[in-house]
Amino acid sequence: MLKVIHPGFYTTIQDAGRFGYRDIGVPVSGYMDAFAARFANALLGNHPDDAVMEISLKGPTLKFGINTRAVTYGAEAQLKLDGEIRAHFIPFPIKAGQTLEIGNIEKGARLYLALQGGFQTEEILGSRSFYPEITHSAKLYKNQELMLKETKVLPSGNAHLKHDNKILTTNLLAVLKGPEYDCLTAEMRKKIIDFTFHVGHENNRMAYKLEEKLSENKVDMLTSPTLPGTVQLTPSGGLMILMRDAQTTGGYPRILQLTEAAINILAQKREGDGIRFSLLN
Amino acid sequence: MHPTESNFSLRFFPYSNSAILIEWPEEISEAILQDIRAFKCEIDEQQPCESVMAYRSLLLIYKKKIDFKETVKTLKKIYQSREFLNIKPKQWKIPVLYNNKVGWDLEAFCTQKKLSPTDLIRLHTSAVYRVFAIGFLPGFMYLGGLDQKLWTPRHSKPRAKVPKGSVGIGGQQTGVYPQESPGGWHLIGNAPVQLFDAHRKKPCPISVGDTVRFSSISEEEHELINIQVKSGIFQMKNLLEHA
Numbered sequence: 001m002l003k004v005i006h007p008g009f010y011t012t013i014q015d016a017g018r019f020g021y022r023d024i025g026v027p028v029s030g031y032m033d034a035f036a037a038r039f040a041n042a043l044l045g046n047h048p049d050d051a052v053m054e055i056s057l058k059g060p061t062l063k064f065g066i067n068t069r070a071v072t073y074g075a076e077a078q079l080k081l082d083g084e085i086r087a088h089f090i091p092f093p094i095k096a097g098q099t100l101e102i103g104n105i106e107k108g109a110r111l112y113l114a115l116q117g118g119f120q121t122e123e124i125l126g127s128r129s130f131y132p133e134i135t136h137s138a139k140l141y142k143n144q145e146l147m148l149k150e151t152k153v154l155p156s157g158n159a160h161l162k163h164d165n166k167i168l169t170t171n172l173l174a175v176l177k178g179p180e181y182d183c184l185t186a187e188m189r190k191k192i193i194d195f196t197f198h199v200g201h202e203n204n205r206m207a208y209k210l211e212e213k214l215s216e217n218k219v220d221m222l223t224s225p226t227l228p229g230t231v232q233l234t235p236s237g238g239l240m241i242l243m244r245d246a247q248t249t250g251g252y253p254r255i256l257q258l259t260e261a262a263i264n265i266l267a268q269k270r271e272g273d274g275i276r277f278s279l280l281n
Numbered sequence: 282m283h284p285t286e287s288n289f290s291l292r293f294f295p296y297s298n299s300a301i302l303i304e305w306p307e308e309i310s311e312a313i314l315q316d317i318r319a320f321k322c323e324i325d326e327q328q329p330c331e332s333v334m335a336y337r338s339l340l341l342i343y344k345k346k347i348d349f350k351e352t353v354k355t356l357k358k359i360y361q362s363r364e365f366l367n368i369k370p371k372q373w374k375i376p377v378l379y380n381n382k383v384g385w386d387l388e389a390f391c392t393q394k395k396l397s398p399t400d401l402i403r404l405h406t407s408a409v410y411r412v413f414a415i416g417f418l419p420g421f422m423y424l425g426g427l428d429q430k431l432w433t434p435r436h437s438k439p440r441a442k443v444p445k446g447s448v449g450i451g452g453q454q455t456g457v458y459p460q461e462s463p464g465g466w467h468l469i470g471n472a473p474v475q476l477f478d479a480h481r482k483k484p485c486p487i488s489v490g491d492t493v494r495f496s497s498i499s500e501e502e503h504e505l506i507n508i509q510v511k512s513g514i515f516q517m518k519n520l521l522e523h524a
Contacts, residue, residue, distance in 0.1 A: 019344065020331045024477070025419045025487035133419065133460045135292050136481045179294050179302055223308065223414045223423055225333040225340035227297055235485050249335050249416025249423075 002148055005099065007140040011213045012205075013119050016049040018127040018134075021086045028228065029129035030244050032110050032205060032267035034260070035167060036074030040114035042049035043091055050118025051128040053140075055111040057270075059102025060140060066150045069116040075108030075168070075268060091131050108168045108268040117149030132203035133243060171196075171269075173262035175277050179194045179232060180253035183219045192256070194228075196274045197239065205245040208266060210275075213237035226250045229258035231277075241266060289316055293356065295349045296340065302357070305337040309425055311411060313337050318370075318490045319363045326346050327359055328352075334489040335414035335423075371491045372522040375457065375472050377448050378503035379405070383471035384448065390467050394430065401469065404428045410455065410493045420459035420477025420485040424493055427455045439465035446471045448495070459485075473506040475515055486517045494522070 014037065017030025031037035031054060038048045053060075059077050069175070071091040072079060079086040080101040086092050094100060105111055124135055184192070191214055199210040214237045220277040225278045230242045232252035241258065242250070243266075256277060258266065269275060289305050296302040303320070305313045317339050321332050324341065333340040341356075377404045381387045381424035391401055417423075427450065435451040440463065443449070447458045449466030459463055459476040472495075477485045487493070498506075509515040 021419075021484070022331055022333050022342065023415065023423055023488070025415045025417065026479075026484070125484065133477075176295070176297065179296060179304070222309065222336040222338075223416065224338045225302070225335050225416075227300055227340075227342070229297065247417050248333055249414050259298065 001066065002146045003063045004140050004142060004144040004146070005061040005063055005193045007144070008055055008102065009058035009141055010056040010204075011056050011060050011140040012138075013051050013121050013140075013146070014054045014129045015051040015118075015127055017129055018125050018131070019242065022225075023123050025248050026125065026134065027131065027248060029127065029131050029205075031112070032244055033074050033112070033167065034178060035264040036110070036268075037112045037114070037166070038134050040071055040073035040089075040112045040115050041118070043073065043089065044114050044116050046116065046118055047112060048067040049112070051121065053113040053119065054104060055066045055113060056105070056109060058104050059111065061099060061101045064096060064148075064247050066096050068094050068147055068148055068151050070094050070100065071114050072102070073114070074165070075111040077104035077111055088204045094275065104232045108165075109170075109270045110267055115148055116151040120147035120149055155173060167265050168268050170265055171273070171275050173265060173275055174259045174280055175231070175256040175262060176259065176280055178254035178256045180219065180221065180223070181255050183217070183253050184255055185215075186234075188214050192277055193279060196276050199233075199269045199271055199273045199275065201271050203269075203271060205243055207243055207246055208241045208269070210241070212239075212240040214239065217253070221251060221253060223249050223251045224254070227257065229260070229263045230254045231256035243267070288360070290312065291360065293353045298346045299343045301341045301347070301349065301352060303339040303341070303356070305440070307337055309336060309413065314411065314413065314490050315365070316369070318368045319365050320360055322368050323359045325362045328356075333416075335416065351473075355415050368490070371487070373487055373491060373493045374493050374522050375474060375493060375520060376498040376502065376506060377406075377470040377472045377495045378498055378500060379448075379470035380500075383444075383446075383503075384469040386467040387469045390433070390450070390469060394432070396430070401431070404431055404467065405455070406495045406497055408494070410495075412487060412489050412491045412493060413486070415487075415489055418459055418462055418477075419479070420487075422456050422476075422487060422493065424455050425453070427453055431455075434469055435465040435467075436467065439463050443468065444471070446473055448472055471503065473503050473510060474517075474520065476509045476517075481517075483517075 014031045017028040037052045198211040200211045202209040228244045232240045233255045292304040330341045330343045333400040338379040412422045413425045414423040443464035444463045447468045448470040451466035457472045
């Protein structure tokens, strides 16, 4: 068990997501940066789809009730175990009674904390991923208790991993043409590739709005299915990129579709970060 | 509704590396919806994917990367062999309390439309609606078939909080908010029922293609169903109409 002393800014438990319920409007959810979450699981020898903690902007403080091993990956923040600094992306043991404090995120947007065996929080509709009205909490709260798997404390590895997480530094998002790409004028198509866009103030697990606008348009369409990674063009010319918690249908033209790798890259961007689209095929 | 046996001309679109979007001609039509249901029914049995239906679209989402050309070849064969049996739509009847206390826009709506509340209730309860899509929120139905006299553009500024169960009108559609959420529709009443419950065996038993009617209930009946929902004895099957 683990007790939440401070929940941080917006902390959730996420796994690979909720499959098979999108026909009744339940978003797939799951790790925003699936690459980072799976990498963290791999560093501990977990199953790739095990549940991890997803941490945004400001990290939580957690008090452990059992022995375990932990690792962080993705965005970077200062880690302190009982006041002693621990390295990012190198697994370390935690003993019952110890407190892990994760500071402000300094690089990237989402940090993943994996524990050996994965988080054992409630599984609803086949997934542990937090989502309002599905799981009993939408985000971590003070004094919340989370179930874990007890593991033997293994000696701390002294591996010096040299690692460069390129996802945090690249700004190129590979995209496919979306179902309504053909609605775009030649000028809009050119702008999409030439512009550097910037992540707007409204960016969360549901969608990322971009600062720059294309141009006003009057494409009228019936409500249609959408996917995480869909770039929607709003009537005022705004661009909205749907993310993992996005609703399953939408009424705006779906002009581009981010690849899975591009969704992971975008998940590590925050307000003001620049991005460019690179159209495949 | 009679199923059509003729084939529509379909567009197969590679929406992502693991998803295929199938589109029917762009119109609101019960024949199209029925054809989508028949196709989906076969696909669900034969393909390792989940599927989302909406108006004239069927989206197939696979867990793994797919070979688009090969999969489309298989899907086209499945489309030819689809059958229209076993896809009988269910018919639902949803109880609604229509008044200004729970339907915050009822009075303003009636004034704007020059209708009495009785007229509004009569128009809203006499239609049989078709579920053309489920999305926006878990269990939120896009219902087509609203009487033209009730068509109204949504509020220009959506409300930050619309209470759970609110029945609204937005554009040419009507529907029920299955949970509290932001929303821009004109609220005319409240359905005390639990349309979506993640802890139920079938979290949302209503599916795209089903029909829905609304029935006007009293405050007492509203309160009674509310109590049933809160105490966990409410059952969705009570809302099923038998043909």
